[in-house]
Amino acid sequence: MSTELSFDPRNRFLVVLKGGPGSEREVSLRSGSSVATALRNAGAHVEEIEIAGTEVVIPEGTELVFNLIHGTFGEDGGLQGVLDERCVPYTGEGAEQSRVAFDKILTKQALVKAGVPTPRFEILHTGEHPTLQLPIVIKAPRQGSSVGVHLIHEPSGIDQALADCLLHGEEILVEELVTGRELTVGVIGDQVLPVVEIKPNEGFYDYTNKYTKGATEYLVPAPLSPSETEAVQGAALAAVRALGLSVYSRVDVLLSPAGPTILEINTIPGMTETSLLPKAAAAMGLDFTDLCCRIAERSLTARTASA
Numbered sequence: 001m002s003t004e005l006s007f008d009p010r011n012r013f014l015v016v017l018k019g020g021p022g023s024e025r026e027v028s029l030r031s032g033s034s035v036a037t038a039l040r041n042a043g044a045h046v047e048e049i050e051i052a053g054t055e056v057v058i059p060e061g062t063e064l065v066f067n068l069i070h071g072t073f074g075e076d077g078g079l080q081g082v083l084d085e086r087c088v089p090y091t092g093e094g095a096e097q098s099r100v101a102f103d104k105i106l107t108k109q110a111l112v113k114a115g116v117p118t119p120r121f122e123i124l125h126t127g128e129h130p131t132l133q134l135p136i137v138i139k140a141p142r143q144g145s146s147v148g149v150h151l152i153h154e155p156s157g158i159d160q161a162l163a164d165c166l167l168h169g170e171e172i173l174v175e176e177l178v179t180g181r182e183l184t185v186g187v188i189g190d191q192v193l194p195v196v197e198i199k200p201n202e203g204f205y206d207y208t209n210k211y212t213k214g215a216t217e218y219l220v221p222a223p224l225s226p227s228e229t230e231a232v233q234g235a236a237l238a239a240v241r242a243l244g245l246s247v248y249s250r251v252d253v254l255l256s257p258a259g260p261t262i263l264e265i266n267t268i269p270g271m272t273e274t275s276l277l278p279k280a281a282a283a284m285g286l287d288f289t290d291l292c293c294r295i296a297e298r299s300l301t302a303r304t305a306s307a
Helices: 025-041 078-085 095-102 104-114 155-166 207-211 226-242 276-283 288-306
Strands: 013-019 045-051 064-067 121-124 136-139 149-152 172-176 181-188 191-200 216-219 248-256 259-266
Touching (some): 013 025, 025 288, 078 095, 104 172, 104 226, 104 259, 181 276, 226 248, 248 276, 248 288
Parallel strands (some): 013 045
Antiparallel strands (some): 121 172
16 A cells, blocks of 8 residues: 555644444544544644534534544444535545445345355344354344344354344344454555454454453464465455445454355444554554544545545
């Protein structure tokens, strides 16, 4: 990836939105603070705005909103729709692309339509039970950070998992459980970043393992063969294109003996200096501030194209 940037943050008036009403609020606060610090250090005038609901006031003269609200409202197209109506430019994908990518069911359907490999799945509603053979994964389809994700190996765990998912919405996503190496791939525009391997010390990569220091080991770049790396990066890029994404995202991939399969796509991934997307960017020579500028640059291009 070229490190030459056209977005210069010096003397720009930038707003960082963080917090939000969803279950990923604390993670968002950390991402927002990290990005705001980097932008200030680069010479920008930055105002941090912490929101708790869906009401947001953007100061006059804002040149770009850095949207660091993970999950509900910030990542599902809600905030994007509000900012579009106000003609305020913002980072990340547009409203419709965000809505589809945040919804695991819509994402699965788009992947299948495009022929991108993804685990077999079914959609359940209240009173329905899985028909896929165990082991399976039961998911709340509109949550992030592995909230509402249950790995089921025995029939006794099904009812409790279904009940938990129904607390988050009326639909439930059930997938076959594919075993393999847990990987994630950042994509900025058409540029694919180095693959990261995720190795929890125990269990799977759930909310606790994601945000507990020392609970997970990250290998950057992942120790893959050249052919495996090419296959994983190719699948990630195909997934991004299947959803019509053009700014930045992080694609979760499982590498089994049969090859890579796509789990889900995050359009507002974690953005602390130790988060996975920044780790991958750093592995190819793009530091945290430059990464923020790259995201701003791609975002402004996308907003101009959709105007």
